[in-house]
Every structure is written in structure tokens, then in C-alpha cells.
Amino acid sequence: MHYTKMMYRLFVLLLIGLLAGCEKPALPSYFHASDVTGKYAQADFHLADHNGKSRSLSDFRGKVVVVFFGYTHCPDVCPTTLADLAQTLRLLGKDAERVQVLFVTLDPERDTRELLAQFVPAFHPAMLGLYGDAQATASAAKSFRVDYQKVPTKNGYLLDHTTFIYLLDTQGKVRLMAGDREPSEWLAQDIRLLLASAH
Secondary structure (H helix, E strand, C coil): CHHHHHHHHHHHHHHHHHHHHHCCCCCCCCCCCEECCCCCCCCCCCEEECCCCEECHHHHCCCEEEEEEECCCCCCHHHHHHHHHHHHHHHHHHHHHHEEEEEEECCCCCCCHHHHHHHCCCCCCCCEEEECCHHHHHHHHHHCCCCEEEEEECCEEEEEECCCEEEECCCCCEEEEECCCCCHHHHHHHHHHHHHCCC
């Protein structure tokens, strides 16, 4: 009797082990940035670019899109990140033709089309600055889960804001999220992987 109970327990343990083994193992990520596939399904915007053209994510289908939210009066993170993204485009060489970097301003009060047209292409001529009214800006930020708020200063205000870089595949889906200090080489490698997966 004791032997039968022991065999039964062994059988149950073996069955549990086999069932656990049926679960799909997590595959290692080949990306440097965090894989956020499926977490930003509602991400989109309805804004204008610094040339005055109305834009939404569907306009960039077929390209890997890199989105960064910030503002032109940003004292450090925004210009540094845009410089890094410009370097990323240079590292991509000919592949850069299949990539679109978008800088979305969170400061429509001060960031006019004219200012964005001077500021953004100064980092790289292929980059686009996007802007909208307060409502369109808030809607775009919300869809990417970007937080921002004014911080009063002696001379006006600064903005505290989320500083992630979002990488979208050629179908317009948010796939990766990188920190603002992600090395340009890593971003270029991740973008190449997204481009390769489009074939």
C-alpha cells in the first residue's frame, strides 16, 4: 500500500513537471531597448509637422519610426537626445532612408512651427518636429503614456516630462522603449533588427 502511494505521488509530480514543460519558454530578447510589444496599442497622434503638413502615424508606414517627446527650451535632455538620434541616423548609413525620427513638442505655447523648423533640422535634416494645440498635444502624450507638467521659474517655466524614446516597426506598432541615454550604436542595432523583421 505504501509503495502504491509513493508511486502515485511520483506519477503526479512527473505529470506536473511535464505540464510545466509545455509552457512556452520566454525567448531571449535580441534588442537593447525594452520590448513593449502590445503595450501601446492606442499610440497615435494628429499633429502638424514643422512644414505645416498634417501628420499621423499612418503617414510613416513602411518606415521604422523613432518618437521622442520634449520641447525646444529644454536645457539638457532634449538637445542631448536629439544629438544622439542624429548620430544614430548617421550610423545607419543608407538604412536611414527607411527611418523617420519625430520630435513631438510638449510646449505648444512657445514651440511654433517656425521655431521647430529651425530647431529640429539643425540636428539632422531628415528629422521632423511635430506640434499641435494644447488638446492635440495632451492626446498624443496620453497615447504614449507621456507625463509632463510645468515647473515655474524666475524667467517663465520649464517642463518636467517623460524622456523615453519609442521605436515603432514598419507597421506603425510601438515595439521598443529606450532610455534617453541609450547609446546611439545600440539604437542603430535595434532599428536594423526592426527593419530586418519587415522583410
